[in-house]
Amino acid sequence: MIKPRLAWAITGSGHYIEECLDFLLTLDDVDLYISQAGEEVLKMYGIDLSDIRAKMPVYRDKAASAPPVGHFYKGHYHTFVMAPATSNTVAKCVLGIADSLVTNLYAQAGKCRVPSIVYPCDTAPEMETTAPGGKVMVYPRRIDLEATEKLRTFEYTTVVDNVDELIIKVNERLKTLK
Numbered sequence: 001m002i003k004p005r006l007a008w009a010i011t012g013s014g015h016y017i018e019e020c021l022d023f024l025l026t027l028d029d030v031d032l033y034i035s036q037a038g039e040e041v042l043k044m045y046g047i048d049l050s051d052i053r054a055k056m057p058v059y060r061d062k063a064a065s066a067p068p069v070g071h072f073y074k075g076h077y078h079t080f081v082m083a084p085a086t087s088n089t090v091a092k093c094v095l096g097i098a099d100s101l102v103t104n105l106y107a108q109a110g111k112c113r114v115p116s117i118v119y120p121c122d123t124a125p126e127m128e129t130t131a132p133g134g135k136v137m138v139y140p141r142r143i144d145l146e147a148t149e150k151l152r153t154f155e156y157t158t159v160v161d162n163v164d165e166l167i168i169k170v171n172e173r174l175k176t177l178k
């Protein structure tokens with residue numbers, strides 16, 4: 001029996017992406033999953049995938065059926081973290097859509113009763129966010145905020161509102177596994 005690991009997904013959101021990565025890189029026993037947009041966006045923020053690869057396995061979104069999600073059915077993962085999560089991915093998740101690697105991971109985690117911790121980029125009507133050139137203001141629409149609220153009601157799901165809370169919730173979860 002292999003030791004269960006943490007599955008972490010990055011989507012195409014620049015929202016506190018560097019802070020999310022800084023924390024992620026402090027953790028052990030993590031597999032990283034990246035959406036197609038996530039790969040592009042990481043490059044735009046000057047983040048080199050090969051640096052991350054040196055620390056952990058990285059799965060890219062290259063197949064229609066998202067084969068690595070089978071890992072959930074074999075007990076490979078104790079927790080799924082999605083941070084940061086785009087409006088697009090959150091909207092799909094709350095509709096039950098699983099048509100990409102990351103939306104599949106969220107759906108299959110739920111179906112396998114594996115807890116998910118999600119940091120959506122739309123948590124308030126007015127926010128500071130990270131563009132490639134620096135901080136900018138963003139005004140999430142009602143539909144984006146409604147999707148975040150709906151996700152909070154999903155089973156096996158914890159939604160966090162900022163990076164500090166993300167760190168607390170992930171650490172709490174890891175502590176319960178010790």
Ligand SMILES: Cc1cc2nc3c(=O)[nH]c(=O)nc-3n(C[C@H](O)[C@H](O)[C@H](O)COP(=O)(O)O)c2cc1C
Binds near residue numbers: 010132
């Ligand atoms: C530099 C950059 C930053 C972006 N940041 C965000 C973001 O913070 N939130 C968001 O919802 N979309 C953001 N996008 C747009 C998404 O990448 C786009 O909607 C993409 O289709 C999302 O795909 P995914 O959800 O599969 O990762 C950004 C795009 C670029 C180019």
